[in-house]
Amino acid sequence: MGPKAEGNDMGFHCSDCVFASFSLHEESGLYQGACSRGYTLANPHVRVSPECHFAETPEGLVPTVDPFGEEYLRTSNVCEQFRRPHDSVR
Numbered sequence: 138m139g140p141k142a143e144g145n146d147m148g149f150h151c152s153d154c155v156f157a158s159f160s161l162h163e164e165s166g167l168y169q170g171a172c173s174r175g176y177t178l179a180n181p182h183v184r185v186s187p188e189c190h191f192a193e194t195p196e197g198l199v200p201t202v203d204p205f206g207e208e209y210l211r212t213s214n215v216c217e218q219f220r221r222p223h224d225s226v227r
Contacts (some may be wrong), residue, residue: 146163148178148214149214149219149221150195150196150199150214151170151176151178151195151200151214151215151216152170152194152195152196153215153219153221154215154219154220154221155222155224156172156218156219156220157170157171157173157178158170158171158173159177159196159198160196162191165169165191166201167191167192167193168191168192168193168194168197168198169190169191169198170190170192170194170195172199172200172216174176174204174211175203175204175223176204177200177201177202177209177214178190178198178199178200178201179198179199179201180198180199181199181201182197189201199215200215
């Protein structure tokens, strides 16, 4: 089983998680992210949509909406389902 994401000091980001994928939007030069677990990834420092769904680096995108469509009240940069690729079941 992978590390607990809550309150970790190692600075994990969704960009380190096996469930997240990121792509570079060529026109803007900014990254977009998606989470296969259903979390909406966005830049928490930008309040306007669709701009909030882009960031200069993948690490700038964090969960902002949970899989049930509710605001994600994060205590860390990642959700409880966070898994690094080498922690996945082989």
